[in-house]
Amino acid sequence: MPTRGRRRHVDTSSHFCPNPDCAYRGWVGWGNLRANGHPNGGPWRQLLCIACRRYFLESLGTLFHGKCAAVDLIVRVIACLAEGLGIRGTARVFEVDPNTVLQWLVEAAEQLRAFSQHVLHDVRVRQVQLDELFALLSAVKDGAVSEAEAIERLERSPQWVWVAMDPESKLVLAIDVGARTLAMAQRVVHHVAQVLAPDCAPLFLTDGFKEYLTALLTHYGQWVQPPRRLATGSMPKPRWVPLPQLLYAQVVKTVRRRRLVRVQHRVVCGTLEAVQQVLAACGWQINTAFIERLNLSLRQHVAAVGRRVTTLCKGEAGLRQELTLYQVYYNFCLPHTSLRLLLPQPVPTHGTGSAKQWRPCTPAMAAGLTDHVWTLREMLQFRVPPWPQPAGV
C-alpha cells in the first residue's frame, strides 16, 4: 500500500491486473491497483497497475467492455429477460434489435456462469432435491398447442428442464435442459457433485425416474472386495457398491386433475431412520418433503419454459442462457420470503410507512455464500478473477 500523498478512497480491492506478464496478474486484494479518472468522460474508470505500469478500464472482461450502448439499457434488458419477458418482447419494449438482445443475453449468461462458478463451490447442504420439469406442459394447459401436437413435438425433441436444489436454503445448485435420459441424469448429478464440498454427502430426494440411481452411484460409490468364501481358490471379483453415507429416497407423487392424490416413498440407499433424521432437522417428514420442493417460479421467469412454445421451438439458442441467467438471478438477487430474518430492532423508513421489520435474504445468503442481496448491475460489473482466490465475495 502506498503511504505517500493523499489517501486513496476508490476501492480497487475487487479488481485484478489483466497483464499476463505481470507478477500480480489475476490476483485480487494486493493493493497494486490505483484508480484514475474517467478517460474522455466515459462511464468507466481507468485503473493503473503500479507493478507493471499498465492501464486498463474497470469494465475489462465484463459485458460492458467496448459497448457503445448505455449501461442502463443493457442492465434493464438483462433484468427484463431475467424477469421472464421473452427475447422478442424485450426487444420490442426497448426498441432494440432482437439479435442484439440475444447477443447481450449470451454474453451476460457466460459472465454470470463464471460468476456463479466463482462463488458456488464447496457448498455444504443436508439435502438435494432433483427434479425434471416438462417444458411443454404449460403450453398445453394454456391451449396454445394441442396435446397431440405437444406429444409429437416431444417425440421429436423432448425438452426437460432439470433442476437440483437445496430445499433448506432454496439454493439452485444446477439447472440444465435436455432429454429425460441416463446421460442427462448423470450430467446433472456430476454438476451437483462438483458444486458440493468433496466430503459432503447429502440426502438425495428424487421422483421415481429410475436412472437417477445409476447416476448417483457413479459419483457416490466405491469398489469393495468381497471376502473369499473358501480358504483356497480365486478371489471374487470386486463389486461397486454405494458409499455407506449415501442416503437416497424416491418420492412418487400421484397427481390427478392437478390435485395431489397420493405420495409414496421408497428409501433406496441408507435406512428410513437416517432419512427421517435428516428431514426432521427441518421439521419435515418424508411424505411432505417433496411438497416443500421447487416452488421456484421457473415458469414465470424463463419465457421459453413458460408460456411461449414458439420461443422454445425457435431453437435452444437462448434457452440454456435464459436458464443460467435465471439460476444466478434467483440465487443471488431475489430475496425469498420464507428465508427472511426478523430484524432485532425495526428500522424506521423515510416516508410515513410502517417500520421495516424483516431483513431480506436470498438463497445464496441462506447458504452462507455471500452476505448481501446482489443487484443485477453489481453482478454484471463484477470482474470474475481467472482463478479461485483465497477470500470469497
Ligand SMILES: [Zn+2]
Ligand atoms: Zn500488473
